[in-house]
Amino acid sequence: MRKIPLRKCVATQEQLPKKELIRVVRNKEGEVFVDPTGKMNGRGAYLKRSLEAIELAQKKGVLKKSLEVDIPDEIFEELKKYVG
Secondary structure, eight states: OOOOOEEEBTTTOOEEEGGGEEEEEEOTTOOEEEESSSOOSSEEEEEESSHHHHHHHHHHTHHHHHHTSOOOHHHHHHHHHTOO
16 A cells, blocks of 8 residues: 655645645745646645635735745636636
8 A cells, every 4th residue: 555645735734645735836046836746846835725725825925934935916816726
């Protein structure tokens, strides 16, 4: 039996399987991307695939804290497309 990789959602602090989370990445240039593959280079932070978690992260500024860079609103709009 294979071990399922768990990651912590920065908004809800829940430990969840990687497949249930969306990764947001900041690269060396300080650019922020949504990483649906989970394999991009850079510092990553995970968010639960739910509207509540995304809105909570936006309100509390947890992505900004964990990635140490300002998060543009477009990133949150893009994240909402992955909720389903």
